[in-house]
Amino acid sequence: MQDALLRSLVPGVLGVLVRRGADFAAAEDAVQDALLEAVRVWPADPPREPKGWLITVAWRKFLDAARADTARRRREDTVEAEPPGGPVTTKDETLRLYFLCAHPTLTPSSAVALTLRAVGGLTTRQIAEAYLVPEATMAQRISRAKRTVSGVRLDRAGDVATVLRVLYLVFNEGYSGDVDLAAEAIRLTRQLAAVIDHPEVAGLLALMLLHHARRAARTAADGSLVPLAEQDRSRWDTTAIAEGVDILQRALSRDRLGEFQAQAAIAALHADAPAAAETDWVQIVEWYDELLRLNDSPVVRLNRAVAVGEADGPRAGLAALAELSDTLPRYTAVAAYLHERDGDRRTAARLYAEAARKALNRAERDHLTRRAARLNAELRG
Template sequence: MNDGELRDLVPIVIGILERRGADFSTAEDAVQDALLEAFRTWSDDEPRDMKGWLISVAWRRFLDRVRAEEARTAREGHAYALRTDPPSTSTDDTVDLYFLCAHPDLSPASAVALTLRAVGGLTTRQIAEAYLVPEATMAQRISRAKRTLSGRRLNRPGNVAAVLKVLYLVFNEGYSGDVDLAAEAIRLTRALNSSITHAEVSGLLALMLLHHARRPARFTGDGALVPLDAQDRSLWETGPIVEGIGLLQAALARDELGEFQIQAAIAALHADAVSVEDTDWVQIVEWYDELLKLGESQIVRLNRAVALGQADGPEVGLAELGRLDESLPRYFAVEAHLRERAGETVTAAKLYAHAADRAADLAERDHLIRQAARLNSRPRGSR
């Protein structure tokens, strides 16, 4: 059984149940029940028509829930009256669910959880394990999200930007438990890209593919973080890179430039280079300038300082960095990198150690500690 193919049907079946009269929350619960039954039984006897099977079982579960809520006469009668589906496409249903799950009344965490369950077809347990929280906690988060959306219909056009932010949040969680969230985010973004024509959707998918292609080189065998400039580029996967660059070129041709297209363009320049030295840093700086035209961002300026240090020399990068707030994440790691490139190894070692104390995760902290130790082990000949 192809789990991805099965999960692709989840938003379609939810949409069909809604057109038959089910509210979103009850429809989503019923489809989850059907999905769990499919996982339990299909390994022995997979049906010929997976979609039809899910609709049938989910519909029965919906009617069971209606009866359990003691509203059989009113709600079940209404549902049966609408049993013949009105004209609508599966694509419309799926896209509508993306928009609903990224509703502005939901917190980012709730929007992510609901998207993974209602659109992605993951179970509450899988989502909880992926985010390293108890299943009961995730169940409450999803229940609160559905209560927030109670009574709301699927209204289009929706906010594509909000959907893309949710999908990017999922992608950046990476891997945990038995669910690869980066791969799941790519799957969901690919499905959205095939459903609507939108340059930023294509841009986000390109960005994900280009980043994901570098994944095999990001860590050593014992789990140590490997920064971009030290990665073995022969380990980068060429298939996603080729696909990502193709998607990016098509998106840029639409002349509807957006944040994710720009980020993908920067990632493509890294992917095109055979080494750090061969990277077109001047063009990367220009792309960061384009990104800043869309909106002021201290994080973008921090990354631009790194690119400037590569394009025009570490002193120029340090001058740009000095204009930024030291409280920015990775500020001292960037300064350490630039100081080292400028030959100030003693200062750089101290900055690496300071940055390690402020690191956001264990892998980054360990990497920065190793950088400090590497410089401290050198002969003291720096200024």
């Protein structure tokens, strides 16, 4: 419970320090020191105002470090007149901090990684998995980003596209169940949509709502994954679906299509089908073609191959898949599914087992292992 509380408070505390003039790297160091102090002190002496306590301690940690730097003495003397913690503002600093992390001095990928680490609270390993790169590579990227912004006043907001990428990665990490940040990502995207009239912001919000609406049906009582085609659709949140579809339709009516709107349109078609067999796969393929025109990435092509397999038959899907590298994450799992659809259970069983060995989390590994075991049992029978 304490860990969850600390995680929820970090962005606001970090935002206050940055707003007061601390450079990003120094502010994050100070906040981390304050968190360690909280872990030590709070069990025996919990504060009445946890956020105010963290701000007070983090700011003192920052000032202690700043005193060693003569160039910072004037700023320190100016702010010392304010009570160490300052008034605990009710304003949510988190969204502002997302924009500050999308700083013009950083590349988009570095801005996303730094924000996920410092604001989203994700570990370097989790960010590396989101980026599909080794953890050591991501650690170096984050270190370089921190060095880049060290000593720079983050008072120039970055671009909306970078912030949207950050929010979507945070949402997906939360949606995976490893870190529950999905609801926070939706909340922040609602805030962003309220202050920025942009169809892609609306598209991202719609996409999040449509995916989140299926969350209760994604896992069985034992925690195992339930594929989309097998989910109990009565457990889907119809209110969230209706809101997502409405937001999407208004965004699409502006005729400024972007990646998130196209993805949301695909999600809406899944949500609109009363049963898996009634899914409009032909239209989904058309939306994937639109998405490819906006972002011709291997991941989009992989997902399109699945849709082609549903719309035009598994062999058409396998032909589309053959155009991609077999080193692509989830390639083997998709190949297994399409071979199973085509009636080649022996090949499918082998590929499911191979995909299970490559899985990035236990739930996915167990799901693929069960698929392989079921087909092997059928072959022996």
